[in-house]
Amino acid sequence: MLNIGAVPMLSPELLTRYDTAGPRYTSYPTVPVWNASFTDDAYAAALRAAKDTRTPVALYAHFPYCAMKCLYCGCNALTTSRPETVDRYLDDLERELDLVVSHLGQYHSTVQMHWGGGTPNLLSEQQLSRAFTLFADRFHFTSNAELSIEADPRLVSPEQLYALRALGFTRISFGVQDLDANVQEAIGRMQSIELVRDVCTSARDAGFAGLNVDLIYGLPRQTLDTFAKTIEQIIELNPDRIACFGYAHLPAQRPHQRLIDEAELPDGALRAALFQMAVHEFTRAGYVWIGLDHFARASDPLARAQAAGRLHRNFMGYTTMPASHLVGVGMSAISDTAGSFAQNEPALGAWRERIHSGRLPTVRGHTLSDDDQQRQRAILHLMCNLELPYDAVPLSRDQVETRFARFEADGLLRFDHDRLSVTATGRFFIRNMAMELDAYLPSQQAAQRFSRTV
Template structure:
């Protein structure tokens, strides 16, 4: 009976809180960054970072290429059919890496190196080796560094997996989305279950001990029964980590999503039930919830970090990596350096033209103010660790946090009344039911959304549920 009451309560809250809002992979969010932020501003941020010689760095390499673009995809990608375009792109990546290394000075240490896309495993073996070595010539990848890459089961061979292991990759992330054939058809992705299972077994055989599955809920044609089967297959394989992403249907920004029939998308209520089903299945089978949408085995380092309130988050996902600065390489990539956000141009021609003349391809960014940093900390603590410790914020920023955020605490009272979070001794804590609505809680601390008309501000974001 209590479970039924709980589900009824969740249904009521979904109706109340289903609205557009940021995912807060950054704060301030990317739409707030200024196009007046120039390459010279990024260079200055790198110069400041060069004065911290002992600090390790985190790197992200964007490989935008795909054989075919899936209808659901919201990433910056390019469809290519020949390797020549990739070679030309790597020419520019090599130049950009050299420019970054030159401004940082010396051979800096790297504690995290992630390849995303696109489809990084779409590269030939020679291109993969080249992309890896152009980094290692300029930077030292630490022996205990997290070196990860995203794999597409449709294009990744055993030979590719062997090469990745030889180069030093130690974490793999596989794009699964959903095992059901009708869902795959509805999103324009043809990936037989056998492909995924085969690649997973190859990766285990070749010695990879940390494998992540990307699943998506909210896709067209998904049902509780079908998604339950996807969850059963996933749990049966037992990947170390599962990222359970909420599908963001934004056809006005992603033209490829116009191929998806909006009538086939699950309702907000069904979508919340899909997440609830997944959460319960994972918790019942030895997984721990990390942040708002990730699940890891109980002995994973992310689980340990979460239990101690030490979880971190950046554009690459949840991490225990302590790197203060992370640098993005390639078109559309984002850097966070010396409390500055900087993003490269998202079009290949614009990116290439800038790099070819020895300029960074920065086209927008933001230097964070003290207020930005305080609110960034509050939002990330809520999103990662489901709590906000006022005393720790006081220590970090030299403020009286409770007084500084007094208007936000008043705004949170209705959410507290709805049971989404509670005020504890010295801070705030998100309740178990509140974790489903953590984006709604985080919005309260976002001062930028309050400065413009609500509809205009939120129209560019996905639904929070």
């Protein structure tokens, strides 16, 4: 049996009891609750309500293009090899930014910007510079703003890294997923440890203050032995942060995932053991386990934020900088402004058409009620701080104890005098606990829409 030291073993019975489909709660209410009655007019009103330029914003930009499609991909991504396709996307991004700024106002104080995708580093140096200028001309980045970018190691060059640093990017996330060649073949993404090691060295040489690595557990052909080797190699690279996500196999929604052989996917017990091993090995190597699925060096701002109770969670995952508003641009981007969520058209043609007609490309959204906001704060608190004060929940103490009784009986949480506290074992099940606070879940056909909780 796998020795996972201080990390508690999860019994097969416990796993079976809590192995269900559920949201990751990067928002509450979750996206399936949002609907088309929240229009571009509603989003425009939300942007105008956020107009006070002293109130900080965070920016997210979606760059959808990739060189090729990975079989496990869960992102809204398109493939291209044509630079002019990217140029055209940047033209439309500029139009969208002008529409956003016409409501939000110019030169908003900006504490965070993240570029995701897709593969933002598919852009040439000239395109990266142009894209950056689109934002710098319209927003005011504070002196300590965190500018971060996701990067495909296979496309990175030392020159590109220096160019990104010169623009002001301080943090870079490399998508690694798994370093075993057999697993890489099964997911259609080949990249050697030598390549990953070289780009990490180059990123440090270029002066990136934060180096992140993304891994995925639950991929086809992963075994405890292969993943242990990947984890060991990642620890040797010494990144500042590691995100270790569970693979979400949803072929009905992502048809390209049908090319993954389901017979090669780890079963529920192995999947859980892979994540437990990651928790054990990363914490043994000195990383602090952050929230659900992140790890950070103790000196990293994310670990310090968790220790100080300042950890925050949004569509970009765990973060240290809670901005009052999140403004997303690009196809499928999500915004969280003035008490409402808005999502852009996910299809390129529809997104483009709306922008060219002079309208914000909002496809759906949701205005949070008082009850939504209270549940949102409670879920956020639970997922960041692994505890929940009773007075943070829109339920009586008796209702809380009834609702969470099975977790308490299974040793996953304790009822303390003024709060419930998640135990070490319970930490693996905080998505299940958050589901108890979700007022919409029973109507959402969770199994079809969401990934496995453990």
